[in-house]
Amino acid sequence: MITEEEIAKQQLPAVTTAADLLLLAQKLPTGCPNLDRFLAGGIPCRSITELVGENGAGKTQLCLQLLLHSQLPPSPSASAFYISSEPPLPLRRLQQLADSFLLHLPPSSRPSTPLDNIFLHSVQTADDLLSLLHRLDPILPRLRLLVIDSIAALFRSEFETSSTDLVRRSNLFFRIAGKLKAQATRFGFAVVVTNQVGDVIGVETGGGGGFRPLVTSGRRVCPALGLSWANCVNTRLFLSRSQECDFRISDLNQTRTRRRMQVVFAPHLPSDGSSCEITIDRHGVHGLLDSGL
Template sequence: MRPQRLLDIATEKCTLGCPILDDLLGGGVPCGSVTEFAGESGVGKTQLCLQLALCAMLPPSRGGLSAASLYIHSEFPFPLPRLRHLSFHFPSPFPSPLDHVLVRGVHTADELLAILDRLGDLLSRPPSGVPVKLIVIDSIAALFRSDFDNNSVDLKRRSSLFFMIAGKLKEHAARFGPAVVVTNQAVDVVATEDQSSRLRVGNYASLRTSGRDVCPALGLSWANCVNTRLFLSRSEQRPPKAVDLGDSTSEGTYTGKVRRIQVVFAPHLPESSCEYVILRRAY
């Protein structure tokens, strides 16, 4: 294959339901690989995942995948009222959109691995006949918060679970072509005297949110398990004046905190970022 042909291979993408975010991601979240949304609590990871689950149902002509999704959650309860609320404002091609979001809770990494082992059946023979082309794991970090101590045996066991989980996800992504999205927490970076010893992963030497230096949780082993890492952050302050949302109505301004999404690394995207806001209403 000539290098030029690589540019012609179009990867299917799933819209995020927002033209600015889609623009940043070159059309949306790519199918066939693992995309991570990392960021502090409340920054909007779940919001984007719920939005994606609804957008996956849209036909390709509207940026979707004409598909159902599997939403694996490790934080309880699953935000069903929020998904229902979002679905009211969502122009679904299906009469009951919530029937096409398959939800499964997991409590441990071993339980997740067992589900991923059996996932081939669901992906090859979806129960409703609608293909499942989006898999969300919200959140991977929650599964590793406890049960593991900071000793060499546990760290080795933890890394080995990362590689097994990522291996399964990539196997399904390559075989059945779904977009795989995982969410990850951000943890504070402890200041050291020698800043040069700080490990740099991807495009940015440091990442900040709410005025703190942070990095995605789970360390270097997990960073090597995802194909694309997107970092979501909140600014510490509200904008000095209302942000114009480009809407001519009186509601077309926003005075809350502005959030930012940065491409930390991705095989198909340059270093780039954009700002976003989360509104109560459909926009």
């Protein structure tokens, strides 16, 4: 028979409180109610969300929108950090979105100077990025969003295809992702990274690793950096675009660009490849949900 003294000496098992679970479920709003609905509340905090797509699909546009909306209640004094690997920094577009952002908010909810709370920094290599992440501790308690645009550009030309370089590249993947996840988990902010795509040659599926084929502009594509990087992100969203005839005008030779956001994988979303149409205008990125959603 176990005595009370022996029970008292036993260590309690690790437990999670209801308050902890609520914190883990927090989402960063996108600035569009339809996109928030499609994403079950927005971009999850305390994890890495990847936006993958070809040039012009809307990845950077959505990142800039997130930088602004990360400052809304319940965190009106929060800051955001944008790390760019492909200059120039999109300052003119950010200012345009900031003007629209303030115009559409009620006076009581408007941050006084939203651009003052957005920090911008450029990096050239993956080692530069890792070094920067180790120096961010002083601003992390106020951070609500960290963006890396794009992760693929940092690995584009620095590494060869030798086994030694591939091992070094994978190690950098895991070190960068591990640092990001540790910081995001500790301080509760969201991490968003953008990634590029490459054409699929042969009969391989577009997603790789058993994922559904990905198609954009009539091409089968797969995300850059391969399966090792795919294992480093928690959520992958694919932004695609296509050219279609515009039947709203009489000239059938005229086309318009249609864009879609598709869930490739996400622990908090259905894994059925669901998608929604998105549009981009001077005010930002907007979702157009199907009537059945």
